[in-house]
Amino acid sequence: MAEKTGATILDKIVKHKLTEIAEARARVPISRFEEEDLFHRECYSLREFVLSPEKTGIIAEFKRASPSKGIINDQVSAANVTQGYADAGASALSVLTDSQFFGGRINDLLQAREANTIPILRKEFILDEYQIIEAKAIGADIILLIAAILTPESIAKFANTAKNLGLSVLLEVHNQEELERSVCDDLDAVGVNNRNLADFSVSLQHSYDLVNLIPDNFLKISESGISDPKTIRDLKQAGFNGFLIGENFMREANPGEAMKDFVAQINA
Numbered sequence: 001m002a003e004k005t006g007a008t009i010l011d012k013i014v015k016h017k018l019t020e021i022a023e024a025r026a027r028v029p030i031s032r033f034e035e036e037d038l039f040h041r042e043c044y045s046l047r048e049f050v051l052s053p054e055k056t057g058i059i060a061e062f063k064r065a066s067p068s069k070g071i072i073n074d075q076v077s078a079a080n081v082t083q084g085y086a087d088a089g090a091s092a093l094s095v096l097t098d099s100q101f102f103g104g105r106i107n108d109l110l111q112a113r114e115a116n117t118i119p120i121l122r123k124e125f126i127l128d129e130y131q132i133i134e135a136k137a138i139g140a141d142i143i144l145l146i147a148a149i150l151t152p153e154s155i156a157k158f159a160n161t162a163k164n165l166g167l168s169v170l171l172e173v174h175n176q177e178e179l180e181r182s183v184c185d186d187l188d189a190v191g192v193n194n195r196n197l198a199d200f201s202v203s204l205q206h207s208y209d210l211v212n213l214i215p216d217n218f219l220k221i222s223e224s225g226i227s228d229p230k231t232i233r234d235l236k237q238a239g240f241n242g243f244l245i246g247e248n249f250m251r252e253a254n255p256g257e258a259m260k261d262f263v264a265q266i267n268a
């Protein structure tokens, strides 16, 4: 990163997140998470639901806002939207819990948990094991580890912690270099983020370039920038099992209905 000029959005998010984690640690000790009923529930398996022939492979995201788009939809509730996604055949749900940059809340994930019986990804910038234990305590089934912000050692350690808690682990990469340095045993899925988190540019080509480099023992997920049902067919053809979609549904007044229409067109 020697040529980097100025702080990227990702740098800003990480900096803010570290402060947030320090404050949270001071406020709520880990022992409190371990007292939660949700901490002791058995998680739904990402692998099982993504590969289920009765589901679509879509991981549908509840995203109120993003740094690139600003507010996407602030008129809907996490319970309604995620239930609509599940009805439309989602294999899993993704719920942003970052509030500063994505307008998310832990309460959104709690609501989604209450309303659904499919796996839920805690969409968060994980930098500390504290957040993984918290994820379990708020009812998540899956955590995200973003290669761009973690060392290979942290990824291996966090993935192992998650595994021991019964959580599934999705590793997110953006290029070959990240993929090769970050892959480890305790992952369940590798996601190719088509969006560059440093400058927001989106290209599905990232997915096509990386799919055959992902070891076959992991689920292969294509993330971000998917807005055409035909793309799902192409990505499946290329070898992807899962598809993470947020904005294309969230920008509609009724995201669940939007997903139903989208799903109907995949094989039309």
Ligand SMILES: O=P(O)(O)OC[C@@H](O)[C@@H](O)c1c[nH]c2ccccc12
Pocket: 061, 063, 123, 124, 146, 172, 193, 223, 224, 225, 226, 244, 245, 246, 247, 248
């Ligand atoms: O809204 P989109 O373009 O369909 O993208 C969804 C999801 O992939 C995106 O929100 C995302 C992928 N990786 C992330 C990491 C952090 C925050 C957000 C993300």
